[in-house]
Every structure is written in structure tokens, then in C-alpha cells.
Amino acid sequence: MNIQYWKEIYDSKVVTAKEAIGYIKSGDRVVTGHAAGEPTYLIDTLVENYEMYENVEICHLVSLGEGKYTRPEMKGHFVFNGFFLGAGTRDAVAQGYANYSPGFFHEIPKLFRTELPVDVALVMVSSPDKHGFCSFGTSSDYTKPVADCAKIVIAQVNEFMPRTFGGNLIHVRDIDFIVEHSEPILEQQPAKVSILEQKIGKYCSTLIKDGDCLQLGIGSIPESVLPFLWDKKDLGLHTEMASDGIIDLMLAGIINNKKKNVEPGRSVITFVMGTRRLYDFIDDNPEISMNPVDYVNDPVIIAKNDNVVSINSCIQVDLMGQVASESIGLRQFSGVGGQVDFVRGAAMSKGGRSIIAILSTAKGGTVSRIVPFLDKGAAVTTSRNDVQYVITEYGIALLKGKTLKERARALIKIAHPKFRQELKEEYERRFLEPYDYVTCDLRRSEKKEQPAVTEE
Numbered sequence: 001m002n003i004q005y006w007k008e009i010y011d012s013k014v015v016t017a018k019e020a021i022g023y024i025k026s027g028d029r030v031v032t033g034h035a036a037g038e039p040t041y042l043i044d045t046l047v048e049n050y051e052m053y054e055n056v057e058i059c060h061l062v063s064l065g066e067g068k069y070t071r072p073e074m075k076g077h078f079v080f081n082g083f084f085l086g087a088g089t090r091d092a093v094a095q096g097y098a099n100y101s102p103g104f105f106h107e108i109p110k111l112f113r114t115e116l117p118v119d120v121a122l123v124m125v126s127s128p129d130k131h132g133f134c135s136f137g138t139s140s141d142y143t144k145p146v147a148d149c150a151k152i153v154i155a156q157v158n159e160f161m162p163r164t165f166g167g168n169l170i171h172v173r174d175i176d177f178i179v180e181h182s183e184p185i186l187e188q189q190p191a192k193v194s195i196l197e198q199k200i201g202k203y204c205s206t207l208i209k210d211g212d213c214l215q216l217g218i219g220s221i222p223e224s225v226l227p228f229l230w231d232k233k234d235l236g237l238h239t240e241m242a243s244d245g246i247i248d249l250m251l252a253g254i255i256n257n258k259k260k261n262v263e264p265g266r267s268v269i270t271f272v273m274g275t276r277r278l279y280d281f282i283d284d285n286p287e288i289s290m291n292p293v294d295y296v297n298d299p300v301i302i303a304k305n306d307n308v309v310s311i312n313s314c315i316q317v318d319l320m321g322q323v324a325s326e327s328i329g330l331r332q333f334s335g336v337g338g339q340v341d342f343v344r345g346a347a348m349s350k351g352g353r354s355i356i357a358i359l360s361t362a363k364g365g366t367v368s369r370i371v372p373f374l375d376k377g378a379a380v381t382t383s384r385n386d387v388q389y390v391i392t393e394y395g396i397a398l399l400k401g402k403t404l405k406e407r408a409r410a411l412i413k414i415a416h417p418k419f420r421q422e423l424k425e426e427y428e429r430r431f432l433e434p435y436d437y438v439t440c441d442l443r444r445s446e447k448k449e450q451p452a453v454t455e456e
């Protein structure tokens with residue numbers, strides 16, 4: 001048989017965007033492709049025709065788009081249900097006309113296969129290869145698993161979508177409707193790393209050794225570590241997200257994945273979010289393995305690598321070490337994403353370490369991120385039982401294995417100096433002893449090698 005037999009199948013499925021969205025019915029659950037994999041043309045067409053629908057549920061995690069379906073005039077037509085919020089969606093949730101659903105990232109595909117069956121997957125894929133396989137390119141994550149389980153798959157075929165290796169392909173026979181529309185895919189510019197953030201990146205790099213396997217989370221702080229990795233050797237990458245920062249380290253062979261146990265020689269990633277340079281870098285690159293999130297973020301898979309180091313950020317840490325990363329009080333800001341997946345994967349990995357890295361203050365220095373109590377209503381993302389290292393521009397605090405008093409002291413030392421006094425007062429109220437009193441558990445920790453580096 002002619003190996004290009006699939007072309008007829010492909011041609012028989014090509015429709016206009018308007019025709020394709022006509023297969024969505026009121027009351028359906030529609031899941032859209034993730035981050036740079038957002039099928040913008042299909043979504044715009046859906047939103048333009050909003051009056052055709054009642055109560056269509058739209059679900060996704062990270063979105064780089066505008067989230068037009070969350071606008072007040074869409075009420076009754078679309079209801080957004082996010083598993084991670086961003087600039088385009090968080091106001092709608094705060095104002096009560098959209099929803100947030102908590103859930104570990106690695107469990108999202110299972111949710112869509114079981115409790116939350118998917119009527120329609122709206123995805124974006126590359127053009128087919130000579131065998132008829134399209135690639136999900138930048139976004140394997142939940143996008144590929146959802147396309148595998150949805151009742152109807154509508155795909156925007158976009159020549160700008162890179163072709164990536166790994167478990168990230170769909171054959172044209174498994175797509176129900178194809179909309180050909182090529183346009184530049186969504187980009188995110190590299191975060192600007194401030195001088196204070198550089199200090200944090202430098203502290204993080206002191207905990208990274210040659211041969212470690214890295215996960216870098218979302219936001220400018222995890223990125224701040226990348227410039228400090230140039231003196232390392234044989235680093236590996238097994239990460240939920242990757243940004244432009246990985247390119248030069250991979251080109252230079254500093255990230256070469258030689259020491260990894262899972263897919264040695266390849267950077268294992270579930271989605272990328274960056275500029276066109278990154279999308280061109282991953283295109284047809286055998287050193288990049290893009291895979292679904294229920295594999296990449298599964299703590300058991302993560303832990304098969306030795307010396308996993310996870311670096312994530314947060315909004316607040318309380319004096320016990322409870323980490324709030326996704327809400328500011330009751331206001332849902334983002335989501336758990338893969339933070340806990342990787343904190344736990346790192347904890348289970350032989351020689352693994354997990355880091356929560358933050359600026360000591362927020363809102364232009366007016367509030368401390370290290371606080372006696374989390375803001376009322378804040379969700380605990382990483383529990384005090386899971387947290388290991390916390391780093392600010394003032395140093396490193398090791399919390400795992402420490403008493404509540406030791407934790408509080410270690411955190412106060414890395415808080416911004418202008419907030420230390422009130423934290424010390426809370427210490428004294430809570431532990432019924434002067435902050436400067438050398439307790440027996442402090443003596444105990446001083447006997448051990450202190451990894452905490454702190455600066456006044």
C-alpha cells in the first residue's frame with residue numbers, strides 16, 4: 001500500500017472552523033490545548049459564535065491567550081473551569097462567573113478519562129509527516145491524553161507548530177475534523193531577572209551538583225538559576241515546563257542528560273513555553289522528548305532519576321514551612337501545577353532535593369513572603385511535611401528534619417530584615433521563650449553541618 005494512503009483520509013476531514021465548531025453542542029465539556037498549544041483560531045471562532053451555545057464548559061490549565069470566553073457577556077453561553085489560572089482568567093474566577101478546580105497536574109489526564117469525560121478536544125497540531133502523524137509539538141501535557149479520550153477531536157493544523165519526539169503524536173485517522181489554519185503560535189518572552197532574583201539563582205546553584213537532574217518551575221525565580229549553571233557538568237532535565245533558558249545550556253552540552261536513568265540522552269518535558277527560538281530548537285530535535293503529564297510528572301517516574309533537584313516558587317511561607325503558591329488569601333492566582341509532583345518526586349529520588357525559591361518580599365517590598373500565618377483563606381500547596389529548602393535573597397533555610405522552632409528560626413534568618421522583628425515576636429509568643437535563647441534543639445542543629453547560608 002502507498003505509504004501516503006492517509007492523505008485521502010486527511011482530505012476527507014478538512015472543514016472550515018465554523019463547520020467544525022458546529023459539532024459542539026450546548027452543555028458539552030470542551031477541553032482546549034495547553035499554553036503555546038492553544039488553538040487560537042478555533043477558540044476565536046467559538047467565541048465569535050457564542051450565541052449558538054448555552055452552558056458549554058471550557059476547561060484548560062495554563063493559557064497564554066486572552067480568555068475571551070470568560071468575559072461577562074459570555075455568561076450563560078460559556079462557563080470556564082480552570083485547573084490553573086492566568087492573566088486572562090483569574091478575574092473571572094474572582095468575580096464568581098468562572099470556576100477553579102484544584103488538582104495535581106499529573107492527575108489531570110486521569111480526571112478527564114474518568115470523572116470529567118470530555119465531549120470535545122480543541123487542539124492544535126503540526127502538519128502531518130509522511131506517515132500521517134501530526135505532532136502536538138509544544139504541548140503534550142494533558143493535550144495529547146485528552147485527544148486520546150475525547151468523543152470528538154477537532155484539530156487546527158498549523159505549519160508553525162514544531163514537530164517533537166516522544167509520546168506526542170496523533171494519526172490523522174484519530175482526528176475527527178481538521179481545520180487548516182497556519183499562524184504564529186503564542187509566545188512568552190523570557191522573564192526579566194532582577195538583581196535580587198540573581199542572588200536567589202546563585203544560592204539555588206550552590207545546591208546543584210554536577211550530574212543532577214533538574215526541574216524548573218514557572219515564574220522568573222526558577223529561571224534565575226539558569227545563568228549560574230555554566231560551571232556545571234552533565235546536568236539532566238526532566239521537567240514539567242521548559243523555557244528559552246534551556247537552549248544555550250543544551251547547545252553547550254552542560255545539559256546533556258548523560259546521567260539520567262529515565263530516557264538518558266534526552267530532555268524529558270511535558271510542555272514548553274517561550275519564544276519562537278525555543279519552538280525552533282525543539283522542532284525535529286531528537287534530544288527533546290515531549291510526553292504526557294501523567295508520565296512526566298508522575299512522582300514515581302521522576303524518582304527513577306537520581307539526584308533530582310526541583311526548583312519552584314511561591315507566594316507565602318509560614319513559620320512552620322507551609323507553602324502557599326497558588327492563592328493570595330482566598331483569591332486564586334494560579335494553580336498547584338506540578339509543584340507538588342516534583343517536590344515529592346525529588347524527595348523520593350536517591351540524592352534528590354527540592355527548593356522553594358522566593359523574593360523575601362512582594363508588592364514593592366511592602367509585604368513579607370515569610371509570614372507568621374498564611375493569609376486567611378490561602379490554600380496550602382506544598383505542606384510543611386513535604387517542604388525541604390526555602391531560599392530567598394538572604395540565604396538558604398533547610399526545613400526538612402527540623403523542629404518547629406528550628407524551622408521558624410531558619411526562616412526568620414532569611415526573611416527581609418525589616419520584617420524580622422515582628423516574626424521574632426511571633427516566635428516568642430508561640431514558643432514561650434526569647435528568640436535569642438539557645439534552646440536544646442538549636443544546639444542540636446548547630447552540631448550538624450549547617451547548610452543554611454544567610455546574609456544580614
Ligand code: COA
Nearest residue numbers: 217218219220312313314315325334336337338339362363
Ligand atoms: N502577598 C500579596 N501579593 C503577593 C504576594 C504576597 N505574599 N506574593 C506575590 N504576590 C503578588 C505579586 O505582587 C504579583 O502581583 P501582580 O501580578 O499584581 O504583580 C503576583 O502575586 C505574582 O507574584 P510573583 O511572585 O511575581 O509571580 P511569579 O510570576 O514569579 O510566579 C508563582 C510565582 C508562585 C505565582 C508561580 O510560581 C506559581 O504559580 N506557582 C505554582 C505552580 C508551580 O509552582 N508550578 C511548578 C511547575 S511549572
